[in-house]
Amino acid sequence: MTTTAENVTIQNAPGINPSADAIISIRNLRKWYQVGGGFLGFGEKVFLKAVDDVSFDIERNKTFGLVGESGCGKTTTLKLLLGLEEPTDGQIFYDGEDVSTMSKAGKTEFRRSVQAVFQDPWSSLNPRMRVRSIVGEPLEIATTMTKGQIATRVGDLLSETGLNPYQANLYPHEFSGGQRQRIGIARALALNPKVIALDEPVSALDVSIRAQIMNLLVDLQEEHGLAYLLVAHNLATVRYMCHDMAVMYLGVVQESGNTEAIFNNPMHIYTNALVSAALPSHPDIQREEFLLPGEVVSPINPPPGDVFMTRTPLEVDPTHQWANERPPLVEKEPGHWVVETPWSMAADAGLKVELTGHEGV
Amino acid sequence: MAESTEAAVEEKEVSTVAVDTDGFGASAAQDEVVLNVKDLQTHFTTRWGTVKAVDGVSYHVRRGETLGIVGESGSGKSVTALSLMRLVPSPPGSIVGGEVELGGRNLLELSESDMTEVRGGEISMILQDPMQALNPVFSIENQVGEAIKIHQDLKGDALWNKVVDSLRKVRIPAPESRAKDFPHQLSGGMRQRVVGAIGISSAPAVIIADEPTTSLDVTIQAAYLRLLRQIQQEEGVGIIFITHDFGIVAKMCDRVAVMYAGRIVEVADVRTIFNEPLHEYTKALIGSVPKLEEKSGRLPQIEGQPPLLYNLPQGDAFAPRSPLEFEPEDAERRPPLVEVEPEHWVQLSKSSVADYDKYSHLIPDDEGEG
Numbered sequence: 001m002t003t004t005a006e007n008v009t010i011q012n013a014p015g016i017n018p019s020a021d022a023i024i025s026i027r028n029l030r031k032w033y034q035v036g037g038g039f040l041g042f043g044e045k046v047f048l049k050a051v052d053d054v055s056f057d058i059e060r061n062k063t064f065g066l067v068g069e070s071g072c073g074k075t076t077t078l079k080l081l082l083g084l085e086e087p088t089d090g091q092i093f094y095d096g097e098d099v100s101t102m103s104k105a106g107k108t109e110f111r112r113s114v115q116a117v118f119q120d121p122w123s124s125l126n127p128r129m130r131v132r133s134i135v136g137e138p139l140e141i142a143t144t145m146t147k148g149q150i151a152t153r154v155g156d157l158l159s160e161t162g163l164n165p166y167q168a169n170l171y172p173h174e175f176s177g178g179q180r181q182r183i184g185i186a187r188a189l190a191l192n193p194k195v196i197a198l199d200e201p202v203s204a205l206d207v208s209i210r211a212q213i214m215n216l217l218v219d220l221q222e223e224h225g226l227a228y229l230l231v232a233h234n235l236a237t238v239r240y241m242c243h244d245m246a247v248m249y250l251g252v253v254q255e256s257g258n259t260e261a262i263f264n265n266p267m268h269i270y271t272n273a274l275v276s277a278a279l280p281s282h283p284d285i286q287r288e289e290f291l292l293p294g295e296v297v298s299p300i301n302p303p304p305g306d307v308f309m310t311r312t313p314l315e316v317d318p319t320h321q322w323a324n325e326r327p328p329l330v331e332k333e334p335g336h337w338v339v340e341t342p343w344s345m346a347a348d349a350g351l352k353v354e355l356t357g358h359e360g361v
Numbered sequence: 362m363a364e365s366t367e368a369a370v371e372e373k374e375v376s377t378v379a380v381d382t383d384g385f386g387a388s389a390a391q392d393e394v395v396l397n398v399k400d401l402q403t404h405f406t407t408r409w410g411t412v413k414a415v416d417g418v419s420y421h422v423r424r425g426e427t428l429g430i431v432g433e434s435g436s437g438k439s440v441t442a443l444s445l446m447r448l449v450p451s452p453p454g455s456i457v458g459g460e461v462e463l464g465g466r467n468l469l470e471l472s473e474s475d476m477t478e479v480r481g482g483e484i485s486m487i488l489q490d491p492m493q494a495l496n497p498v499f500s501i502e503n504q505v506g507e508a509i510k511i512h513q514d515l516k517g518d519a520l521w522n523k524v525v526d527s528l529r530k531v532r533i534p535a536p537e538s539r540a541k542d543f544p545h546q547l548s549g550g551m552r553q554r555v556v557g558a559i560g561i562s563s564a565p566a567v568i569i570a571d572e573p574t575t576s577l578d579v580t581i582q583a584a585y586l587r588l589l590r591q592i593q594q595e596e597g598v599g600i601i602f603i604t605h606d607f608g609i610v611a612k613m614c615d616r617v618a619v620m621y622a623g624r625i626v627e628v629a630d631v632r633t634i635f636n637e638p639l640h641e642y643t644k645a646l647i648g649s650v651p652k653l654e655e656k657s658g659r660l661p662q663i664e665g666q667p668p669l670l671y672n673l674p675q676g677d678a679f680a681p682r683s684p685l686e687f688e689p690e691d692a693e694r695r696p697p698l699v700e701v702e703p704e705h706w707v708q709l710s711k712s713s714v715a716d717y718d719k720y721s722h723l724i725p726d727d728e729g730e731g
Contacts, residue, residue, distance in 0.1 A: 279608025
């Protein structure tokens with residue numbers, strides 16, 4: 001499947017476990033929004049650094065999870081992948097090829113191969129379109145299929161996502177939340193994509209429906225060999241769905257690697273804070289939750305050094321190298337990367353969280 | 362059953378507040394019941410027919426206790442809460458039956474002006490979205506003060522002190538200067554604290570918290586839940602926590618009522634609900650949530666969709682989705698809520714409770730098969 005031979009070699013970067021099977025490679029991606037200054041070339045420009053030097057790989061047939069609090073840049077990263085935002089800097093490689101230098105045909109192919117499912121199935125479906133138009137629209141635009149072929153394909157897609165083909169004539173309001181999310185998934189599948197970006201795909205759904213949708217996504221992944229980029233704030237969902245993951249804070253990846261490695265041994269203080277705050281699955285599980293001092297700092301003109309240094313409970317030496325220069329991700333155990341500074345490691349602060357079940361599992 | 366009746370008799374002697382006709386809480390005589398809801402029925406008239414959003418719901422809340430009401434959207438959990446506050450929009454909604462006992466009075470029989478006193482006074486509500494609950498054009502001082510003025514005759518410095526005091530209780534840093542701020546100047550977590558300050562400003566006996574943390578980030582959520590607990594311990598207030606998230610239930614609640622299609626299907630203390638749930642719906646809800654503590658295998662899922670409330674079967678509404686064999690008679694007969702163990706109530710039907718035969722002798726004769 002790999003077609004990297006004739007293409008530019010993709011630079012490896014800290015935080016990435018080398019794999020020949022990457023369908024998407026994101027390298028040193030930046031998205032800065034200018035929010036002030038620089039009027040007529042005078043004054044210092046002020047930037048909101050939503051995503052600042054993020055690199056990761058999404059492998060075929062695997063799910064990569066991005067977690068973090070609001071404003072950490074996870075959704076901006078997803079939008080950059082979908083081409084809904086232009087990166088300020090950095091590259092996105094699709095199947096070994098730099099998207100920014102692709103030919104027009106290549107870009108069209110890329111756009112068809114990377115689809116999205118959004119959080120809110122109430123606002124992501126046009127209420128004035130019938131389901132057959134919603135699901136069939138990508139086929140009308142991007143293929144030369146006839147009306148009859150499209151109708152057949154829409155019927156197949158609806159069956160595949162657990163809906164009934166006769167429901168193609170209904171409008172979105174005639175469906176429940178879970179069914180609407182199925183419509184969204186059917187639309188994303190229409191063009192046989194290789195990658196689907198999932199932006200909080202279950203958080204707006206009822207609990208009894210979430211498992212249905214998560215299982216459907218897992219099944220579709222196996223059947224079609226899909227790669228997923230999952231953006232979520234619920235850590236339990238991430239552990240269930242994702243093979244690899246990255247924890248972001250203020251536009252920067254703080255910890256990344258294999259999902260199980262991270263949950264079994266969360267190293268960064270920020271990761272541990274998230275895990276400690278996550279809700280338990282049983283009343284007998286009492287996790288000592290610790291709260292970081294202060295609030296999430298504004299991503300406007302973040303510190304030039306470690307972005308986490310304003311939130312750490314440990315003392316920061318302002319003359320230290322990493323207080324003035326962005327620290328890199330370091331591979332602390334095979335496939336498990338962490339931003340290591342004198343003030344970032346949970347073990348140094350005595351804040352390590354052990355995730356155990358209620359029977360001491 | 363005989364034992365629990367005795368306990369109920371004893372309890373009546375100890376506390377005059379806990380008049381317990383349906384038996385809820387009969388076995389815990391030492392705790393004072395502050396709110397007692399009996400056979401509450403709230404219906405909505407729609408063009409598709411009558412929607413029984415709340416269909417005969419009974420529960421109680423004790424002092425200093427957190428009762429979780431869990432259910433999906435459309436289960437009637439929020440309408441139950443609105444009914445307690447008598448805030449159901451009418452038309453189309455109306456409370457057609459039941460009693461809500463608080464401080465020795467039936468709230469459903471109070472005049473509208475008396476009810477205004479009760480709302481935000483003896484019983485208050487913390488809503489989901491702090492941005493909608495607060496008015497953007499009034500300062501925090503103004504909005505917290507307004508709530509206090511309705512219930513207490515305070516002015517000038519005394520009112521100001523009370524406002525600052527309420528904000529301090531919800532751990533808002535620098536309350537004197539924050540009181541002068543407007544809602545948009547505060548973060549989401551701080552706004553939700555202000556809503557909490559309004560909620561507790563008149564020392565209520567019961568607070569209804571309707572998914573107060575769903576719009577917050579995990580770390581902010583954890584801080585807020587911890588705060589609610591602290592306030593509860595300090596003030597001894599009973600909390601009704603409405604949620605669909607079993608994680609919040611596990612963390613916050615002492616007892617849990619699980620609602621489905623306008624009815625309570627199971628009530629028990631939180632450990633019983635997690636360790637020995639009897640109703641298939643409760644089992645399925647808990648089982649279908651991925652666990653943070655371990656890598657979950659494939660999640661068991663509940664098939665089907667929640668039912669449409671204007672078209673509910675007479676009998677067991679969950680029977681069509683239950684993994685157990687469907688018992689045709691359950692479609693017609695309304696399953697009774699039975700106390701199978703002390704303090705553990707289950708809506709008993711063959712289609713939805715695997716241990717039906719073990720407990721069927723507990724069904725009172727007039728509702729039983731006979």
